[in-house]
Every structure is written in C-alpha cells, then in structure tokens.
Amino acid sequence: MRARDNPFAADRVERIRYRFAGASLDELLTRLEEMNYRGAIVGPEGSGKTTLLEDLHEILERRGRRTRFLFVNDASPLPEAECRRLLSELTPQELVLLDGADAIRRSSWSLFRRHTVRHAAGLIVTSHRPGLLPTLIECSTTPTLLKEIVTDLTSRTRNVSPILLDDLHRRHRGNLRTCLRELYDLYAQET
Amino acid sequence: MRKLSIELNDGKNVFAPGERVEGRIEWSADEDLKALELSLLWYTSGKGTRDAGVVHSKRIDRPGAFGSDTFSFTLPSGPYSFSGKLISLIWALELTCTPGKDTVRKEIVVSPTGREILLTGLAGQGRGQENQPGEFLKRILGVQHASA
Amino acid sequence: MGTNVSEPVSIRGRLGLSLFFLVFFAMGSLFELLIVREFARAVGQRLWKPAPCTITASEVQERGGESPYAFAVSYRYDYSGRQYGGSTYKHGYSSSSKYSSAQGLVWQYPVGRSAVCYVNPENPAQAVLKRDSPLIGLAALFPLIFVAIGAGGIYFMWRKSPPEEARPIASVARSKKGLGKRATAAVCALFAIVGGAMLYPLGIKPIARTIDAQNWASTPCNVLRAEVGSHSGDDGTTYSVDILYEYTFNGRTYKCDRYDFIGGSSSGYDGKARVVEQYQSAAQPICYVNPKNPTEAVLKRGFHAKLLLALFPLPFLLIGIVGMISALRGKKDGASLARTFDVSAPAPTRQDLSSLRPGDGGPAVLRPKFSARAKLIGAIIAALFWNGIISIFIADASLFSLIFLLPFIAVGVGLIGLVIRQLLALFNPRPTLHLSSHTIPLGGAAELRWSFSGRTSRIRELTVTLRGVERATYRKGTDTCTDESPFYEMELYRTINSTEIASGQVGFILPHDTMHSFNAQNNKIVWRLDMLGEIEKWPDVKESFEIEVAPAA
Numbered sequence: 001m002r003a004r005d006n007p008f009a010a011d012r013v014e015r016i017r018y019r020f021a022g023a024s025l026d027e028l029l030t031r032l033e034e035m036n037y038r039g040a041i042v043g044p045e046g047s048g049k050t051t052l053l054e055d056l057h058e059i060l061e062r063r064g065r066r067t068r069f070l071f072v073n074d075a076s077p078l079p080e081a082e083c084r085r086l087l088s089e090l091t092p093q094e095l096v097l098l099d100g101a102d103a104i105r106r107s108s109w110s111l112f113r114r115h116t117v118r119h120a121a122g123l124i125v126t127s128h129r130p131g132l133l134p135t136l137i138e139c140s141t142t143p144t145l146l147k148e149i150v151t152d153l154t155s156r157t158r159n160v161s162p163i164l165l166d167d168l169h170r171r172h173r174g175n176l177r178t179c180l181r182e183l184y185d186l187y188a189q190e191t
Numbered sequence: 192m193r194k195l196s197i198e199l200n201d202g203k204n205v206f207a208p209g210e211r212v213e214g215r216i217e218w219s220a221d222e223d224l225k226a227l228e229l230s231l232l233w234y235t236s237g238k239g240t241r242d243a244g245v246v247h248s249k250r251i252d253r254p255g256a257f258g259s260d261t262f263s264f265t266l267p268s269g270p271y272s273f274s275g276k277l278i279s280l281i282w283a284l285e286l287t288c289t290p291g292k293d294t295v296r297k298e299i300v301v302s303p304t305g306r307e308i309l310l311t312g313l314a315g316q317g318r319g320q321e322n323q324p325g326e327f328l329k330r331i332l333g334v335q336h337a338s339a
Numbered sequence: 340m341g342t343n344v345s346e347p348v349s350i351r352g353r354l355g356l357s358l359f360f361l362v363f364f365a366m367g368s369l370f371e372l373l374i375v376r377e378f379a380r381a382v383g384q385r386l387w388k389p390a391p392c393t394i395t396a397s398e399v400q401e402r403g404g405e406s407p408y409a410f411a412v413s414y415r416y417d418y419s420g421r422q423y424g425g426s427t428y429k430h431g432y433s434s435s436s437k438y439s440s441a442q443g444l445v446w447q448y449p450v451g452r453s454a455v456c457y458v459n460p461e462n463p464a465q466a467v468l469k470r471d472s473p474l475i476g477l478a479a480l481f482p483l484i485f486v487a488i489g490a491g492g493i494y495f496m497w498r499k500s501p502p503e504e505a506r507p508i509a510s511v512a513r514s515k516k517g518l519g520k521r522a523t524a525a526v527c528a529l530f531a532i533v534g535g536a537m538l539y540p541l542g543i544k545p546i547a548r549t550i551d552a553q554n555w556a557s558t559p560c561n562v563l564r565a566e567v568g569s570h571s572g573d574d575g576t577t578y579s580v581d582i583l584y585e586y587t588f589n590g591r592t593y594k595c596d597r598y599d600f601i602g603g604s605s606s607g608y609d610g611k612a613r614v615v616e617q618y619q620s621a622a623q624p625i626c627y628v629n630p631k632n633p634t635e636a637v638l639k640r641g642f643h644a645k646l647l648l649a650l651f652p653l654p655f656l657l658i659g660i661v662g663m664i665s666a667l668r669g670k671k672d673g674a675s676l677a678r679t680f681d682v683s684a685p686a687p688t689r690q691d692l693s694s695l696r697p698g699d700g701g702p703a704v705l706r707p708k709f710s711a712r713a714k715l716i717g718a719i720i721a722a723l724f725w726n727g728i729i730s731i732f733i734a735d736a737s738l739f740s741l742i743f744l745l746p747f748i749a750v751g752v753g754l755i756g757l758v759i760r761q762l763l764a765l766f767n768p769r770p771t772l773h774l775s776s777h778t779i780p781l782g783g784a785a786e787l788r789w790s791f792s793g794r795t796s797r798i799r800e801l802t803v804t805l806r807g808v809e810r811a812t813y814r815k816g817t818d819t820c821t822d823e824s825p826f827y828e829m830e831l832y833r834t835i836n837s838t839e840i841a842s843g844q845v846g847f848i849l850p851h852d853t854m855h856s857f858n859a860q861n862n863k864i865v866w867r868l869d870m871l872g873e874i875e876k877w878p879d880v881k882e883s884f885e886i887e888v889a890p891a892a
Contacts, residue, residue, distance in 0.1 A: 001276075002274035002275075002279055002309070003236060003237030003238065003274055003275055003276060003277055003278050003279040004236040004237065004274055004279030004281060005274075005279075006237065006238075009236050009237050009238065009279075010236070010237065010238060010239060010240055010241060010813055011236055011241050014815075045818065046818075049816065050815060050816035071816060071817075072817065073814070073816065073817040073818070073819065099816050099817070100816055100817040103817045126816070177815065177818065181238070181813070181820070184238050188238075188276045188277070188824075208890055208891075235859065235861070235862045237811055237862070238811045238813060238822055239811030239812050239813050239822075239861045239862045240812065240813050240814045240815070240860075240861040241861070242859035242860050242861050242862050244859070268889075268890045269855055269857075269889075269890035270854075270855070270857050270890075271854055271855065271890065273854045273864075275809045275824065275826050275854070276809065276824045276826070277809040277810075277811040277822055277823075277824050277862075278809050278811050278862045278864070280857070280862075303851075303890075303891050304852055308852065308853060308854050310807075310809065310826035310827075310853065310854060311826070
C-alpha cells in the first residue's frame with residue numbers, strides 16, 4: 001500500500017481532533033474561564049494533550065482571543081535566554097499555550113509561571129504529571145476511543161477486528177499514538 | 192460564495208522534470224478579493240511529519256471579484272513524485288485567496304517515467320554489472336570449463 | 340518494521356532497579372551519618388578550652404596485634420583552680436601500625452615538656468593533647484554522590500503518579516531527559532574533588548617524598564625483626580612487609596619500621612616473602628635517613644612500579660574536569676519554535692532541494708562516520724570510569740556486600756569486553772572508498788574503488804551492497820520517532836579472493852526507475868554503500884557510506 005493511501009498516515013491522524021468522554025469543549029472553556037485561563041492539561045503519553053491544546057488554540061483564536069503557541073521537546077528545550085526573549089515579546093492580552101511544560105528546564109518554567117501572571121492573559125500548558133499548574137483536565141484513553149478513531153480513519157478500507165484493537169490498546173498501555181503507528185505498519189504490509 | 196479553479200492546458204497533469212506546467216486559473220467571489228496566490232509545491236504524506244517545499248509562486252494583488260489568468264512554471268529536476276511504504280511525495284498546484292482561507296488544489300505527477308515512482312520494498316537482488324575484466328574472464332573461463 | 344524509541348518499563352523491572360537504587364541510597368546515607376557524627380564531634384571539640392599542661396610520661400609501648408606501637412602519654416594540667424591528670428593523646432587514638440609514627444609523637448611530647456591541652460568545659464576531667472580536625476567535613480561530600488544517585492534513581496523510576504481510574508499502568512518517565520546542565524556539572528565536580536583528594540595520598544605525597552629522599556643519607560642499619568605481617572580483613576587476608584630496623588645517625592640511635600613510602604597492605608604474599616627473606620639474611624642492609632629529621636628513614640626509596648598507583652585517581656580527576664567544562668559550556672540549542680498551526684494547507688518551508696544537478700562535482704573519497712580509534716577511546720573511558728568506581732567498593736567489601744556488587748561487576752566486565760572488542764576492531768583493516776563521482780544520477784554509471792589499510796589477509800569474504808532506504812520521522816508534541824524501510828538492495832560485489840579484497844573496483848549502473856536521494860527535515864530517501872568484511876572468530880568489518888544519488892540526467 002502506498003504511504004499516501006495508508007489510512008493511518010500522519011496527516012490523516014492529525015486531522016482527528018480531541019474527543020471528550022463526558023464533558024464537552026464548551027464546558028472545558030467555561031472551566032478555563034473560571035480558572036482565570038491558567039491551567040494544565042495532564043495525561044500520559046499519547047492521550048491527546050497536544051491535540052486538545054491545539055483545539056483550544058483554534059477555538060480561542062476563532063473567538064477573537066490573541067494566543068501564542070509554543071512547544072518544547074528534546075530538539076528545542078527552550079533554554080533560559082530564549083525563554084526571556086519570548087516572554088519579553090509577550091503582550092498582556094496574549095494567552096500563552098505551552099506544549100510540553102514538563103520538558104522545560106526548571107529555571108525557564110519558574111520564569112514562565114511568574115511572568116505570565118501579570119504580563120499575559122493566561123497560561124495553559126500540557127504536562128505528563130500534575131502539579132505545574134491547577135489541573136484543567138485529565139486526559140485518558142480507552143479501547144472504545146481507539147475503536148472509534150480507527151473506524152473513522154478506515155471508513156473507506158477494510159475494518160480492523162475489535163479484538164485486535166483491544167489487544168493493541170493493552171499492549172501500548174493506552175498510548176494512542178503508538179497504537180496508530182503500529183496500525184500504520186500493519187496496513188503498509190498489504191498491497 | 193467564492194469559487195476558485197485551476198485548469199491545466201490540454202488537461203495534462205503528468206510531467207517530466209524540467210517541463211513547463213501551464214494552464215489557467217479562474218476566480219469569482221461576491222466581493223472584491225484582496226489577493227490571490229498560486230503556488231507550485233510538493234509535500235509528503237505518510238508515517239512521518241509532513242514536509243513541504245514551495246518551488247514557484249505567483250501572486251495577484253487586487254484581482255477584483257472575478258477574473259482569470261494564465262500561468263507557466265518550469266519544473267525543477269526533482270524531487271520526483273513517489274510512493275513508498277513510509278513516505279509519499281506529491282506535487283500540486285495550490286490557489287488560495289485573501290481574505291479567507293479558501294484553497295483549491297490540483298495534483299500533478301512529476302516523474303521521468305510518466306508515472307508516480309513506486310518503491311515497493313526490497314527488489315533488485317543481483318550482481319553488479321561491468322565487473323572487473325578479471326571477473327569477466329573468469330566467467331568466460333568458467334563457461335568454457337563447464338562445456339569442456 | 341522500524342524502531343520505536345519510546346518504550347515503557349515493566350513493573351518488575353522498576354522494582355528491581357528501585358532495589359538497586361535503594362542500596363545506593365542506604366549505603367550512602369549510612370556513611371553520611373557516620374561522617375556527619377564525626378564532624379559534629381570535631382566541631383564540638385573546637386569549643387574545648389586550652390590549658391597549659393606538663394608531660395609526665397611519654398614512651399612507645401609495644402603491644403601485640405595489628406597496630407603494635409602505641410604512643411603512651413601522661414600529663415598534668417590545671418583547670419578552674421583544680422589539678423587533673425590526663426592520658427589521652429587524641430580522641431579515638433589507640434595505637435599505630437608504624438613505629439615511626441609512635442616514635443614521632445614521643446619526640447613531639449617528651450617528658451618534662453610544657454604543652455597545651457584542651458579541656459572539655461563540661462567535664463574537666465576530659466582532656467586531649469590534639470583535637471580532631473573538622474576537615475573531616477569535606478569527606479562528607481563523598482557519600483552524598485551515592486545518596487543522590489539512589490534517591491534520584493528511585494524518584495525517576497516512580498515519578499508518574501498512577502491515574503485515579505483503574506486502567507493499565509501509565510508509561511514511565513522518558514529516558515531521553517538526562518540531567519540538566521548544572522546538575523551534570525555538580526556531579527562532575529564531585530568526581531573531580533574525589534579524584535583530586537585521592538591524588539594526594541596515592542600520588543603526590545609518595546612521589547614528592549621519593550624525590551626528596553634522593554637526598555637522604557645512606558646509613559647502614561641492623562634488622563631487628565623482619566616478617567610478613569598479615570591483616571585479616573572482611574574479604575580475606577592481606578599482607579605487608581614488616582621490618583623493624585635500628586640505625587645510628589649523628590651519634591644517636593633510632594628505630595624505624597618504614598619500608599617504602601606507600602606502605603599499606605595488599606594480597607600478594609610471595610613478593611613480600613621474598614623481600615622479607617632478603618632482609619632477614621642481609622648482614623648490614625642500607626637504609627636512607629632524612630638528615631633534617633633523623634627519626635624518618637626508609638629502606639626502599641627509588642622509583643618503582645607501585646608508584647604508578649598515582650595514576651589511579653587521574654581518570655576521575657580528568658573526567659570530572661572535562662565533564663564540568665563541557666556541561667557548563669553546553670551545546671548551542673536550536674531556536675525555539677513558536678508557530679501558529681495551520682491545519683488546512685501544508686506549511687510551506689524553505690527547502691533547497693531542486694539544486695541537485697546530475698553528475699555534480701568530481702570524484703569523491705568516502706570515509707566511515709566514526710573512526711575506530713574514536714570508538715575505542717570512548718569505550719576505554721567508559722570502562723575505566725566504571726571499573727574505577729567499582730574497585731573502590733570491592734577493595735573493602737565483605738562477602739555480603741559483594742553479592743550486592745555483582746550486577747555492577749557484570750556491567751564492568753561487559754564494558755571491558757567492549758573495550759577488547761573495539762581494540763580488536765582497531766586492528767581490523769579499514770576501508771577507504773573512492774567513488775568516480777560525488778553525485779551519481781539515476782541510471783548513471785559509476786565506479787567504486789576500495790582499498791583496505793591494515794591486515795587485509797584476515798578478511799575471509801568481502802561483500803559490497805548498494806541500498807536505498809526510506810526514513811520517516813514523526814514529531815508530535817514532545818515525542819520524536821524515526822522509522823526506516825529499505826526499498827532497494829543490490830549486491831555489487833562479493834569475493835573471497837584476497838587480492839581483490841585488499842583493493843579492488845567495481846563498476847555499476849544505478850537503476851533508473853526509482854527515487855533519487857531526498858533530504859527534507861522529517862522525510863528522507865537515503866542511498867548507501869555497505870561494506871561487509873567477514874573475519875573468522877573476530878568482529879567483522881562493517882562500514883556504511885552514504886552517497887548522493889541525483890535525479891536522472
């Protein structure tokens with residue numbers, strides 16, 4: 001199967017937006033407002049934190065708020081000098097969305113937290129562990145969620161057996177990202 | 192209601208590297224548009240994060256509410272349109288307008304073979320051609336030996 | 340297919356490792372407590388009041404056992420109007436294994452001399468001639484390393500708090516994080532301090548005294564006693580050379596038992612027995628006396644192999660200093676990426692890809708990525724470092740603690756194995772490749788010439804293969820994963836002929852209906868030449884050379 005035809009290609013997976021189990025995006029936004037736009041999206045790897053933050057980014061922009069999206073990972077760990085520069089560029093109306101707050105250096109994080117209290121409209125972060133900021137929402141995944149997503153992605157090709165998906169979810173400990181990558185490989189083998 | 196379209200001359204959408212891509216664009220909208228941008232680009236799709244490269248672009252300022260224009264771009268020598276197991280590379284023409292985010296995309300194939308290159312997994316097991324004369328001789332002698 | 344970088348750690352693994360770190364933590368804390376206690380006592384002693392005293396008795400007493408020579412002293416002192424008698428030289432002092440040390444003290448505090456003693460204000464009957472040094476506080480740094488390793492290890496193991504709902508265990512912290520710059524520098528500083536601290540007694544002191552001893556006067560002496568002393572430790576017996584000799588210098592007689600400047604004891608018996616025999620049978624051996632202080636003498640003063648022990652702390656010192664410098668200087672991190680996401684259209688990026696022109700440039704010489712020498716140096720440093728630390732523990736370990744040390748020892752052995760393998764590989768012949776052109780177009784012809792340096796006769800069979808692979812990297816949030824999938828493989832050459840192996844050439848034509856080299860940020864098409872030289876009972880020669888394949892001409 002050609003890479004572009006693979007239902008689990010990266011660009012297709014990235015089009016899947018965050019799915020709420022219970023609460024809705026509107027409820028989340030209300031909660032966010034109550035928390036004064038300061039909070040953390042917490043959850044294990046592959047549970048949708050980045051996706052949710054991106055969704056928040058889009059809806060906030062659509063509602064007319066000015067936002068600044070930053071992300072941190074091993075390739076760009078946001079050293080303190082860079083951090084200061086970014087913070088100095090901030091305007092008080094901007095909402096800062098920081099993906100990967102727990103990957104940032106301690107010193108940079110303290111800077112962020114302190115500076116955004118007065119010099120920004122808010123700070124929403126993603127983190128693998130709670131405690132950086134009050135928890136806005138805890139992300140988690142279930143085998144049912146995986147099945148829903150897989151059904152959406154494979155609507156035009158043959159379906160995957162639910163038993164396989166249960167096993168997949170268990171083996172990857174709920175990490176949807178790695179589940180979907182394994183499904184990519186599975187489909188890539190076929191002609 | 193906005194309508195954007197890209198048409199290729201003679202409907203030709205398969206090109207060899209270095210060829211010219213020619214055609215016409217048309218647009219119609221309810222109000223005057225600020226700008227139009229036509230790009231010739233490639234992008235990847237597959238297991239990896241998307242990469243893209245804009246090779247040519249043409250911008251039309253104050254195009255009015257409706258109109259048409261022609262375009263002619265020369266393709267570079269590469270990269271070819273290809274599809275493997277992990278990566279596909281796709282060439283396209285993209286027309287966007289401001290205000291708004293309307294986009295229309297027309298896919299083309301850029302390849303010396305007239306078709307998208309398929310990387311189908313391991314192939315081509317064999318010996319190298321044009322080995323040393325010594326090897327060649329050996330083979331001849333071998334053949335002689337067998338027939339002797 | 341492909342390799343996935345982020346893998347969660349099983350619970351069993353975590354428990355095992357936690358036990359491992361717990362041992363570190365426990366041992367470190369225990370030693371830390373002991374040292375802190377001594378330090379507290381030393382500091383307390385500093386508060387004791389000095390009082391003049393008179394030495395009433397002072398001599399070297401010979402008792403049996405491990406440390407047979409004791410400095411026995413008595414003195415009288417006045418405090419708050421009352422008179423007391425003391426006999427403690429120093430807190431915790433009982434005796435010394437060296438005659439010269441005890442003797443030296445007698446000379447320092449001869450009978451009749453007025454000296455100063457320090458009295459415990461809370462119990463004036465307690466007094467010492469010499470107070471403990473608070474410098475022991477510096478030693479407190481050392482066990483902290485182990486406490487830190489232990490605590491840090493356990494913390495990182497269990498950092499992920501389990502979620503509230505019942506579901507499979509969440510994955511553990513990423514392994515790619517590593518220590519921050521300053522933490523790394525601090526750890527390296529500790530190593531440098533430990534290395535430096537060891538350098539003095541093991542290296543600088545003995546060497547300095549050896550140099551100084553060149554001026555010492557050679558004096559004939561009488562051997563009073565010569566035997567191999569045995570010291571039973573927890574892990575067995577160690578031996579030392581015990582020779583007591585008498586000599587006359589400037590009209591006075593002295594006794595000394597120093598054999599060489601390093602002293603101590605070790606496990607080899609025979610070597611020491613030979614030395615003892617030598618001195619037992621010698622009529623009038625020569626000793627070397629320090630003219631500035633004739634109580635000091637030595638039997639063996641030249642440079643000898645044991646002085647090389649001075650080199651032992653060097654790796655620690657080097658690693659500590661180098662580590663600190665590189666950690667503090669740090670790498671130039673890439674600029675942060677602050678972008679707004681546009682989900683609909685592909686984000687155009689500036690890539691200079693269309694600048695590939697077929698047949699570009701002249702011939703190219705290809706060299707392998709990491710030289711064998713560099714790999715060997717890396718392995719040596721790692722092995723020295725690890726085994727250096729382990730040997731400190733083994734030296735003093737009882738059988739019980741040896742069991743705990745087994746996994747460490749296993750790793751140490753593994754590292755030594757790696758060094759050996761790299762060393763062997765260093766003797767492996769190394770290929771240099773010459774390609775007829777730096778860039779080869781698809782469908783184009785090229786000639787590859789290779790030559791091996793080194794003992795090429797050892798290569799049994801050589802295979803040269805041309806391979807093309809797809810390489811895709813997925814980056815999302817804080818995660819990065821790279822996968823590879825080969826799409827082309829062609830064996831260009833295979834031979835067992837030793838002349839051809841040593842140097843040879845092959846012409847080949849690249850296929851034309853496939854993809855040329857492509858290099859974008861996340862997606863790549865890579866072409867490479869793989870050389871495999873099989874060697875019997877030895878690591879094979881394996882080298883890869885990336886080549887540039889251009890679009891068809």
